Amino acid sequence: MRIFLVLLVTLILSVAPIVPSSAADRGDRFALVIGNSKYPDAETPLKEPINDARDVADELKRDGFNVEIGENLTIDGTRKAFDRLYGKIKPGSVALIFFSGFGIQSNRQSYMIPVDAQIWIEPDVKRDGFSLETVLGEINNRGAGVKIALIDASRRNPFERRFRSFSAGLAPVIAPNGTLVMYSAALSSVVSDVGSDHSPFVQELLKEIRVPDLMAEETLNRTRVGVTRASRGAQVPWISSSLAEDFSFIPGARPSGSVVATLPPPNPEPPPLPPPPRYDPPPPRYDPPPQQPKVEVLPPPVDRPVEKDDSNSQLALADDPTIKSLTAKLNDNPDDQNALYRRGQVYASKGAYSLAIRDFDDSIRLNSKDVEAYNNRCWARAVIGDLQAALKDCNEALRLRPNFVDALDSRGLVNLKSGMTKNAIADFDAALKINPKLTSSLYGRGLAKRRNGAFAEGDIDITNAKAMDPDIVKEFSDYGVR
Incomplete structure (x- = not known):
């Protein structure tokens, strides 16, 4: 009987899936969460970023992350916060960035903007902003195995119109392997603040993070579906993934290859989503505008606004x-x-x-x-x-x-x-x-x-x-x- 039991145990171990111990399972999870709301150049403070940052930080702490939270960070404060994050990273660890505030794309890169940024011409964006690509590259150089960036910065901001040469929203990110990036809205698009204390993006994100047995990519895909449905297609988040290993926000969740019980879906299949707003670019043909004479008699202006004294x-x-x-x-x-x-x-x-x-x-x-x-x-x-x-x-x-x-x-x-x-x-x-x-x-x-x-x-x-x-x-x- 003893020999039979030994053989049985050996057989079970030989066919059971082996889940390797990773840095994510060992608890090497580090997160920097930033919420910027008080931009002096904005007409009023943003309502959502601080509340969203605090809620995201609390959730990540429950999920085993070592979290640092920064509120209304200046240029110097942002730089020091990133330096502290870089210093914590160990080979194979998980590094996550959450940023809520104003963002700008310039020269095909997306920049997170501190509250004291002085942006009047486009080169100021690179000087005072923090490039998401640069940050992810530095995290990768420190050896992080999983890199995640959740960016809620697709807002119309007071800086863009100043230099009159901008593209709205954020740009696609060229990130190293093992990276998962999510923007709260589609590339080069903006959404207006709804005036509430929390953004729809973060509300859906937190709801999906708390679902057990989900891999991170599925969590974010479900978030995108939720935001799109809630906004009736007006806001469609953007996701880019090059993850090379399974990762779940909730520690201990089994990767998709593990032997787990198959549960029925909690809800019936959702109805198909409405299509996102269509944008048809102008036709490729281009006829240059006609040369205008130096002196032209123009009709009187229409609806001239009254300027302040x-x-x-x-x-x-x-x-x-x-x-x-x-x-x-x-x-x-x-x-x-x-x-x-x-x-x-x-x-x-x-x-x-x-x-x-x-x-x-x-x-x-x-x-x-x-x-x-x-x-x-x-x-x-x-x-x-x-x-x-x-x-x-x-x-x-x-x-x-x-x-x-x-x-x-x-x-x-x-x-x-x-x-x-x-x-x-x-x-x-x-x-x-x-x-x-x-x-x-x-x-x-x-x-x-x-x-x-x-x-x-x-x-x-x-x-x-x-x-x-x-x-x-x-x-x-x-x-x-x-």
Whole structure:
């Protein structure tokens, strides 16, 4: 009998699946959770990031992660937090990043933005932001076996419009093997805050993390389904995976190859999801916009917005920390062209367009080839209805930099407000050929087509633009275009 029992045990061990002990099973799990809500340049603090970060941190602690949580982190605070995470990582361990706040894509990379970032031109993004690709690369270099990034930063933010050369939302990440990345919305798309204390993305994520016996990829796929269904297709999260080993958020969950009891699904098969908002890029054919004469008689502006009084605006903005800092620089050196240009951008973002134009005037006086200043002055003049001068500025910007997408977009706005709908369509077509995701050109082209009598085509552009950026209607209304 004893021999029979030995043989039986040997036989069982020989056929039972062997689950190797991994760093994830041993508890080598490290997480950095960041929630940024108080951005001085935003009109109001974001409601969701702090609450979401705390809830995610609590859940990850229950799941065996060594968690550090950071709230409203500055550039220096973010750098130190990442350095501490890097220092904890051991070969084969699990490293997770959760970030909720503002993000920007620049040069085909996604950047997490600290609360004190000073972003006025595109190079500032790389200087003050933290590249997700760089962070994941460093974590990989430290030997982490499983790398996970959960990024809830697909929000329209106050930085993007400043340098007028951006793509909305986040960019695809080129990550090392063994990486699982999830964005709260599709690539190059943004979602508006719902005004609640928690984001739909995090609510669905936490619900799925708590389901036992799920591998991480399945957890995130179920999260994507939940968010898509809850938003009726308006928000579709993006996932990228190159995991080379099984991993579950709940320790001890069996990988898919293990022998486990097959349980019936907890709920019946869900109904098919509605398709995500369709975006059809502009047709490949491109006819350059016609050359416009240097002097053109334009009809009076339509729906010209009432600008804030200069003196009142200057007094109201005097205590703005960024304006105060730039004004101090200009008091020391009135010919600081960079400070003039940046202060002009801040004034324009606050609606003080005449003050912005004055700074752009001085910036151009100091550098007659400042193409960005010409473009921004064109845009500011277009908003207040000074259309003759705006057209001249945009033409000069395009002379200095042919096919400058931002100047094409700005000139399209000038032509739209001037009633030159065919010219507006040509400019917006040219801008969309360069950047098919430029929502302002897509929406502007839709309005121009409608005014030109092509109502069906215009409605398609407008619908696609609103799906990509729900705030685009208000933005054009602020420009005086309805």
